[in-house]
Amino acid sequence: MSERVLLHVGTPKTGTSYLQDVLFQNRSRLLKQGISYPADRFDDHFLAALDLMRLRWGGLEREAVGAWDRLAERVREHDGTSIVSHEIFATASRTQVERALRSLGHVPGSDEGTEVHLVISVRDLVRQVPAEWQENVKHRATFRYARFLDLIRDPERNHRVGAWFWGVQEIPDILDRWGATIPPERVHVVTVPPPGGDRDLLWQRFSTAFGLDDLDLELGTKRANPSLGVPESALLRRINRAAARDLPPVQYRPLVRELLAHQTLSKRKKSPRLSLPPEHYPWVAELTEEWIAELEAKGYDVVGDLADLRGTEPSAENWADPDHPSERQVAQAGVVAIRALLVEAAERQAEAEQLRVKLEDARRDLLRARTPRLLRSMEWTVRRLESSEQGRKALDVYRVARGRSSRSA
Amino acid sequence: MSGGRRAWGWAAALREGSTTPWLAWPESGAEADPFADGLPGAQQLALLRRLNLAAEAQGRTVPRATADRVLAAGVSGRGRSDLPLVGDDGTRRFGPRPVDPDALPDDELLRVASALIADDVAATAGQPEPPRSLVERALGARRPWVRSFVVVGIQRRAEAVSEGLAEQGHRPGGRRPTAYLLADDLGAVLAEAWTARCFDQGGPSWVEFLRGSATFGHLPPRADLLRMARSAVERYGAGRVVVVLDTDALAAELGVRSLRAAPRLGANAADLVRRVGQPLGLLVAREDRPGLLRASLAPRLDGLGGPVPTVPARHAGWLSTQAERVHHDLAAADYPVLGDLDRLLPGPLPAEPVVPVDAEVLALALGLLLDPVTARPAKEGTR
Numbered sequence: 001m002s003e004r005v006l007l008h009v010g011t012p013k014t015g016t017s018y019l020q021d022v023l024f025q026n027r028s029r030l031l032k033q034g035i036s037y038p039a040d041r042f043d044d045h046f047l048a049a050l051d052l053m054r055l056r057w058g059g060l061e062r063e064a065v066g067a068w069d070r071l072a073e074r075v076r077e078h079d080g081t082s083i084v085s086h087e088i089f090a091t092a093s094r095t096q097v098e099r100a101l102r103s104l105g106h107v108p109g110s111d112e113g114t115e116v117h118l119v120i121s122v123r124d125l126v127r128q129v130p131a132e133w134q135e136n137v138k139h140r141a142t143f144r145y146a147r148f149l150d151l152i153r154d155p156e157r158n159h160r161v162g163a164w165f166w167g168v169q170e171i172p173d174i175l176d177r178w179g180a181t182i183p184p185e186r187v188h189v190v191t192v193p194p195p196g197g198d199r200d201l202l203w204q205r206f207s208t209a210f211g212l213d214d215l216d217l218e219l220g221t222k223r224a225n226p227s228l229g230v231p232e233s234a235l236l237r238r239i240n241r242a243a244a245r246d247l248p249p250v251q252y253r254p255l256v257r258e259l260l261a262h263q264t265l266s267k268r269k270k271s272p273r274l275s276l277p278p279e280h281y282p283w284v285a286e287l288t289e290e291w292i293a294e295l296e297a298k299g300y301d302v303v304g305d306l307a308d309l310r311g312t313e314p315s316a317e318n319w320a321d322p323d324h325p326s327e328r329q330v331a332q333a334g335v336v337a338i339r340a341l342l343v344e345a346a347e348r349q350a351e352a353e354q355l356r357v358k359l360e361d362a363r364r365d366l367l368r369a370r371t372p373r374l375l376r377s378m379e380w381t382v383r384r385l386e387s388s389e390q391g392r393k394a395l396d397v398y399r400v401a402r403g404r405s406s407r408s409a
Numbered sequence: 410m411s412g413g414r415r416a417w418g419w420a421a422a423l424r425e426g427s428t429t430p431w432l433a434w435p436e437s438g439a440e441a442d443p444f445a446d447g448l449p450g451a452q453q454l455a456l457l458r459r460l461n462l463a464a465e466a467q468g469r470t471v472p473r474a475t476a477d478r479v480l481a482a483g484v485s486g487r488g489r490s491d492l493p494l495v496g497d498d499g500t501r502r503f504g505p506r507p508v509d510p511d512a513l514p515d516d517e518l519l520r521v522a523s524a525l526i527a528d529d530v531a532a533t534a535g536q537p538e539p540p541r542s543l544v545e546r547a548l549g550a551r552r553p554w555v556r557s558f559v560v561v562g563i564q565r566r567a568e569a570v571s572e573g574l575a576e577q578g579h580r581p582g583g584r585r586p587t588a589y590l591l592a593d594d595l596g597a598v599l600a601e602a603w604t605a606r607c608f609d610q611g612g613p614s615w616v617e618f619l620r621g622s623a624t625f626g627h628l629p630p631r632a633d634l635l636r637m638a639r640s641a642v643e644r645y646g647a648g649r650v651v652v653v654l655d656t657d658a659l660a661a662e663l664g665v666r667s668l669r670a671a672p673r674l675g676a677n678a679a680d681l682v683r684r685v686g687q688p689l690g691l692l693v694a695r696e697d698r699p700g701l702l703r704a705s706l707a708p709r710l711d712g713l714g715g716p717v718p719t720v721p722a723r724h725a726g727w728l729s730t731q732a733e734r735v736h737h738d739l740a741a742a743d744y745p746v747l748g749d750l751d752r753l754l755p756g757p758l759p760a761e762p763v764v765p766v767d768a769e770v771l772a773l774a775l776g777l778l779l780d781p782v783t784a785r786p787a788k789e790g791t792r
Contacts, residue, residue: 054485054524054691056611062695093490094447095483157505160487166505167490173504177491180447245624294502 002036004081004115005104006210009178010090012168013131014121014192015202020045020085022203026217033215036082038074045071045086052100053092058139058249072103076114083210090120090174091167097177108181118182119209122171123192125284126311130274132165134228137237138261140244140252144237144323149280171309172294184299191304194312209303226262229271230320231329235337236261237322238330255344264340271329272320281313414440416448416497423457424476428465430458430511431494449480451492455510456482456518463775475778478525485524485688489517515767519684522774526681527688529781530705534693549576557583558663561641562591562653563598564605564631565671570656573669588641588650589659590744592634595732596755600717601671602631604679608707609699611686615676615718615764623727634753635738652739655748662747672707678714680765681773682706705782714773720755721762728755 008016023030023037030037039045043060047067050057075082084104092100107113133141133148143151143161151161166173171189179187188209193201207213228236239260244252276284292306320326368376385391418441419427419434431454457471457479464471484490495507541549559581560567560574570591571581592598599619606612606629613621622629630636634652641650653659660668674682682702689698720728736753739746 051691054483054688056486056687056690061691065691065694093450093483095481098446155506156508157489163489163505164487170503172502176503245621290502 001105002075002078002080002082002114004117005075005106006081006083006117006119007089007100007104007178008083008085008087008119008121008210009092010087010120010168010174011122011128011171012087012090012135013128014087014123014190015206016085016087016121018203019121019206022217022219023083023085029217030083030215034080035212035215036075036078036080038071038078038082038084045084046088048072048084049086049088049092053088053096055088058253060249068100069103072100075104081211085119088168089178090169091164092177094177094180097180101181106181116182116186118175118179118187119190120171120174120178120188121190121192121206122309124194124309124311125169125288126276126281126314127195128169129276129280129284131227132169134233134274136161137233137240138228138257140240140256142237142241142244145233145274145277145321146323149277153283171291172298175295175298175300179298179300185301187298187300189295189300189302189304189306191302191306191308193304194308205303226266228261228265228274229268229333230274230322231271231325231333232261232265232268233274234322234325235330235333236265239337255341259340259344260337264337265333268333268336271333272318274322275314275319276311277321278314278316278319285310285313413448413497414442416494417441417443419494420444420449420454420480423454423461424473424480426461426464426470428458428461432496432509432511445480448494448497450484450490451494451508451510451513452484452490452517452521453480453482454494455513456521458511459518459771460775460778463772464779467779469779471779475781479521479778482521482525484517485520485527485684488520515771519767519771519774522771522778523681523684524688526685526706526774526777526782527692529777529783530685530689530701531692532783533705534697534701545576548578549580550578551580552578555579555583555664557586558589559586559645560589560591562589562634562637563593563601565601565608566591569671570659570668574663574665577665579663579665585649586645588645589653589747590634590638590641590650591653591656592739592753593654594752594755595628595632595728595735596720596758597717598632598634599629599720599728600676602629603718604674604682605631607679607683607686608702609686611683611690614680614683616721619720619724623724626727628731634735638739638742638744651745651747652750653747654750654752658747672711673717674707674710675714675716676718676763676765677769677773678710679718681710681714681770681777684770684774706777709777709782710773715766715769716763718765719759719763721764722758722760725758728758 008019010016021042024039024042027037027039044067047060047064048071049055049068050061050064051066052068055061071084075084089100101108101116104116105114106116129149129152130145132152133145136143136148141148141161148161151159152165154162157163157166168174175187175189190202190205190209193205203219236256239256244256247255288309288311292309295302295306382395385395415434415436418439419429419431421441421444422429422434422439424444457476460471460475460479489505492505492510492513493501493507495509497507501507555578558579560570574581593601599622600615603615603618606618612618618629622632627633638650638652656668660666685706686698686702689702693701732754736750739753740750
């Protein structure tokens with residue numbers, strides 16, 4: 001049975017992709033040092049989360065059948081410390097939390113069983129609100145930013161967008177659901193530093209929270225969830241409106257989310273950055289203070305500083321509205337997107353041509369394999385004879401003789 | 410008095426079959442101690458009350474085990490969960506707002522019900538099929554003199570007809586078969602296509618399905634009779650594809666009395682299958698889902714769920730254009746036809762379209778919770 005489990009349950013857009021990639025790429029090194037990150041593919045914990053919460057995810061859920069039980073079994077089998085991490089665990093219901101903790105060996109209110117530590121990484125709402133809208137846009141959403149803001153401000157949370165947003169972002173509620181039976185000293189809140197600080201600081205905090213400080217790890221990984229600027233987000237939303245219906249998830253993911261959003265548009269760093277509308281800052285700030293007071297009162301272990309949750313007040317002067325973007329900037333982003341798609345199309349065309357040639361070769365080989373040896377020998381002999389003057393004469397003699405023979409026959 | 414104990418009192422009464430709404434629950438004198446780790450969410454409590462009402466209407470009671478299953482159930486799909494009761498204790502400062510469970514939309518209750526039914530359907534996996542009797546096997550023996558044929562076209566109907574014929578010794582297949590393409594008016598073909606999709610993939614609601622198709626400007630694959638006809642020609646040869654618009658004529662041509670019809674699922678029944686298929690997709694392998702839904706839900710929902718769905722009038726133009734194109738191209742291709750090709754053309758659409766209604770879908774779901782597909786119809790609940 002696992003002695004200790006570090007269960008990282010959120011939140012999205014807090015550097016989780018980087019953390020998970022470091023853990024995945026270093027899983028052999030970690031195991032040698034007594035820590036298990038049980039995954040055979042980088043999204044194993046994501047699939048486990050889909051399975052645990054019975055969430056559909058553009059068809060990916062088909063690969064998730066039984067994934068949580070498999071993950072929990074691997075955790076239980078490891079004699080030492082295990083790490084489980086995915087940000088969408090944040091939205092699990094109390095029933096799902098109970099099932100998850102039980103299957104990891106947690107015994108509520110007792111020192112017996114597995115020692116479960118809950119880790120949650122958190123970032124200020126000033127950055128999380130625009131980031132969540134952008135994440136929606138990268139998942140086929142067509143609603144405007146203003147509509148998104150209305151949906152998340154609906155106190156009833158009737159719409160799935162609002163329900164999801166608060167499900168994965170309302171830190172006190174997430175910890176209430178996940179931490180109800182875990183002592184507060186085993187709940188570790190990792191705050192994302194304010195923008196502009198030391199780029200390694202977040203990793204250092206993760207490293208501290210997960211007890212990785214003294215371990216030998218390779219940190220040079222590439223996986224990240226890059227952000228888009230205002231015109232790029234506006235462009236992507238328009239693309240969704242025009243084309244998302246034509247693209248099933250299996251094509252949308254590589255073409256729109258990966259190629260366009262992550263590999264192309266996110267590279268444009270000079271465009272205005274997406275941010276919280278300044279008029280929304282007061283309610284965000286008020287809510288944040290309530291959260292900070294609650295987290296302080298609970299006595300959780302804070303890695304970083306809860307003041308990081310306050311964020312930076314957005315500037316009205318620099319505010320750029322993705323619902324009314326500069327059309328010139330959107331057009332520029334559009335040209336870049338078209339270029340990327342053309343290059344991709346050309347590469348695919350070249351690849352298709354290579355495959356066509358290979359297929360042709362394979363067909364020829366197949367035909368050859370099916371042709372009797374005698375016939376192949378005859379073909380080889382004819383080719384050899386045709387390559388020399390004497391040989392051609394000999395062939396002519398043979399053909400004349402064979403013709404006569406045939407006629408006489 | 411703690412509001413929490415009052416809520417537990419209501420939950421305990423619901424377990425015993427109460428149908429009292431939460432807002433009518435007494436302010437005092439009806440408390441109880443917790444019987445679980447946490448108070449069930451409003452969706453689960455509301456569903457149990459509705460289940461009690463449905464059972465009461467049939468002169469039955471909900472078995473305790475069923476009640477406990479409902480209270481412990483999860484909520485399917487994205488959206489709200491763990492909803493607290495309004496007037497419970499008021500100490501929650503975070504999380505979703507408290508609600509009146511009896512004011513929740515039926516869709517919220519269906520999220521719980523469909524997850525429970527999906528569990529039941531998944532539990533039927535691996536159940537052995539009843540062995541065929543000697544008579545059935547004799548009847549199903551292949552008749553050597555039967556002409557070679559296959560049945561294609563409207564998926565659910567073609568499958569039912571093929572199965573029925575096979576049981577009468579008319580097994581589809583053979584050398585150089587004639588392909589009979591089952592067709593109908595395009596509105597009915599679309600409804601069948603959506604129903605088949607509900608079984609196979611879950612997928613969009615009827616309204617979304619139509620809106621998506623009309624936006625694309627072309628027919629979905631399962632409703633594209635022209636594509637099916639071309640595919641049949643490629644596979645079975647030109648001159649071997651017959652369009653069927655009169656199933657009696659097909660029965661006569663094949664030498665049988667009648668053809669088996671597919672289970673008739675009304676709009677609400679098909680929508681319930683769709684909703685159950687979604688959580689089921691996370692419980693069983695992808696390839697097993699359609700078969701499990703067909704085996705467990707289709708017989709139970711046959712003839713239920715109201716009329717089959719119809720196309721809303723706003724899509725009339727698109728429907729008519731598509732139907733005329735199908736009619737024209739099938740006629741131009743000169744396929745032999747059993748029946749009247751004009752049957753492809755939809756009649757006037759009803760002013761009020763038939764679309765799934767959540768309340769009706771929920772009523773069907775309650776029936777499946779009272780008499781789960783895992784068991785024979787339940788007897789009177791026992792306490």
